[in-house]
Amino acid sequence: MTDIRVLVWRTSEATGEPEVEVKVPASLAKWVPRMMAFVPKKSKVEMWGEGVDFGALFGNIEQMIEEAAATGVKELVDVKAKEAHIKVLVD
Numbered sequence: 001m002t003d004i005r006v007l008v009w010r011t012s013e014a015t016g017e018p019e020v021e022v023k024v025p026a027s028l029a030k031w032v033p034r035m036m037a038f039v040p041k042k043s044k045v046e047m048w049g050e051g052v053d054f055g056a057l058f059g060n061i062e063q064m065i066e067e068a069a070a071t072g073v074k075e076l077v078d079v080k081a082k083e084a085h086i087k088v089l090v091d
Contacts, residue, residue, distance in 0.1 A: 002026040002069045002090060004076075009085040026065045026090070033061075065090055 008020040036044070044052065068076060068090045077088035 002065060004029065004065065005087075005089045005091055007087045007089070010083065012080050012082060012085055014085045014087060023091075026062070026069070029061045029065055 002025075004024045004026050006020070006022040006024075007014070007018040009015070010019050064076075068074075074089050074091075075087060076090060077086070079086040
């Protein structure tokens with residue numbers, strides 16, 4: 001079974017043990033668009049801005065994960081910020 005892992009470090013470099021590690025079965029990804037319906041509109045606007053189409057944004061996430069796993073892509077997202085480093089991986 002394919003898993004999605006989110007790793008977070010408190011520095012801009014991804015070295016050593018991450019501060020946070022979250023592992024979620026990829027099969028749950030298909031529920032993300034449905035779960036977004038329960039997030040208050042004000043919170044969505046504060047996080048992502050006005051007019052974001054979450055159906056389009058998350059609608060194909062399951063297919064993206066399946067394709068990444070099939071082609072051997074491990075790293076989906078790599079974010080480096082001033083005080084954090086975040087990676088989203090497919091295992």
